[in-house]
Amino acid sequence: MDPELELGTASVDITPLEPLSLAGFAHRTGSFEKVDRRLYAKIWFFQQRTASQNIRRALLIQADLIWWGPERIPGLIDELRKKWGLREEAVIFHATHTHGGPQTTDRFVPSLGAVNPGYLDQMEGLVLEGVWNAYANLGPVYVERGTGRCRIGIHRRRRVGATTEMGPNPDGPIDPDVEVIRFVENGGPVKGVLFHYACHPTTSGDNRVTSEYPGAAMDRIEKVVGAQASFLQGCCGDIRPALIRNDDFHRGDAKNIQALGLTLAEEVLRVLDGPMERLKPCLLSSKIKEVMLTFGKLPTEEFLLGCSTQGGVTSEWSRLLLADRHRIRQEIPLKLQLLRLADGLSILAMDAEIVVEYGLFIKKQSGGSVLPLPYSNGMIGYVPTADQLSEGGYEASESTKFFGLPAPFDPSLERRIREAVAALMDDSARGFL
Structure with a gap:
């Protein structure tokens, strides 16, 4: 019999205390104007004690950030390893991908937002403190799962003649499923709720701090359930909120954010109010697999020098590459990280912006037992499909x-990712994690 699962939870406020620039939209300039919704990091500390009294641990940290800076993840994991014995493959730093939070890396062009190292030091210190708080309330739980449906998102790639533009495409693929996971204390109340959905949190383009619609949904669920709730972002690389006017997208405001969040939250609450499947315990386990993604034709130094004077994002891009020639390489690793929490429930974390087609593939390949979790443990950029590359x-x-x-x-x-995902899931099925 597999040992029971223990869970400890904690929440820390990571809202910036001083004005700084926000990440995700090139049209915004200067520091944010105000705080509409505060930002939080939610810590989920999992632990098991085996029959031989060995301790297995895993950590999921969900934060209201656009992504986690890839250059800072190794230092954080090293701290967790020294203090808790947590292995790299058992730690997931996940971001909801809100575009209403601070930049967390200097790896990208300045137009995506300037990083503030002081904020990152403060935020990471709060998160590590939160891990201690989560550990302090560890207790045995059982796991329940249910599924709902929500359609606040729509496919955003639209073919117009021979080109592809960003526009509403009701015929394009989406993932409407809302996966709801409830952790219940043995003989006690609800300990926490995870809910998974795939849609960009880009309702508004205002220069204001906001946790976006995921934050509105989490607030509502926590108020009703009386326990910590975390939004888990799915493969939403080509999905955005269905705010449409005259057959085109438009940006919303705080009211739209609230409305979308409440729509999602009410579906989660409906699932929680109905019958849910109780999952059998399993051995807490994890594994990392890297797949190398190859680039197409690389730019020459002469080409980059010419681009450096064009202005805008093109100039910023060329200067990044010229300043760091290591960027001009033929391939880059995509990290796949599988964490198994219960029989029929695993998380597949990925350090990229993954389009929905991969999320649908992962769910189908796993029979629905694996939740895809991009925007985790860093960021390499968008991962499209082979067809999208041709378009x-x-x-x-x-x-x-x-x-x-x-x-x-x-x-x-696409072939490489599908093969790597299938191999990792096969390892899981055979108990090799």
Whole structure:
């Protein structure tokens, strides 16, 4: 019989105390104007004691950030290893991908937002303190799962003749499922709720701090349930809120954020109010697998020098590459990290912006037992499909400059990712994690 699962939870306020620039929109300049919704990091500390009294631990940290800075993750994991014995493969730093929070890295072009190292030091200190708080309230729990449906998101790649633009595409794929996970104390109340959905938190483009619709949803669920709730972002690389006017997207405001969040929250609460499946315990386990993604034709130094005087994002991109020639490489690793929490429930974390087609593949390949979790433990940029690379558009080609990548990916990336995901899941099924 597998040992019971213990869970400890904690929440820390990571709202910036001083004005700084926000991340995610090139049109915003200067520091944020006000705070609409405070930002939080939610800590989920998992532990098991085996029959031989060995201790297994895993950590999930969900934060109201656009992503976690890849250059800072190793230091954080080293701290967790020294203090808690946590292995790299058992730690997931996940971001909801709100575009209403601070930049967390200097790896990308300045147009995506300037990083403030002082904020990051403060935020990371609060998070590490929160881990201690979560450990302090560890207790045995059982796990329940249910599924709902929500359609606040819509596919955002639209073909117009021979080009691909960012526009509403009701015929494009989405993932409407809302996966709800409830942790219940043995003989006691609800300890926490995780809910998973795939849609960009880009309702508003205002220069204001906000946890966006995921924050509104978490606030509502926590108020009703009386326990910590965390939003887990799915593969939403080509999905955004369905705010449409005259057959085109438009940005909303704080009221729209609240409305979308409440729509999602009410579906989560409906699932929680109905029958849910109780999952059997399993051995807490994790594994990392890296897959190398190849770039297409790399730019020459002469080409980059010419781009450096063009202005805008193109100039910023070329200067990044010229200043760091290591960026002009033929491939980059995508990290796949599988964490198994219960029989029928695993999390597959990925350090990229993954389009929805991969999320649907992961769910189908696993029979629905694996929740895809991009925006985790760093960020390499967008990962499109092979078809999208041939079509072009923002996710496939234009976005590469924002993330300081040397070129769009080679179409072989989709085959490599699918094969790596299938192999990792096969290892899990055979108990090799």
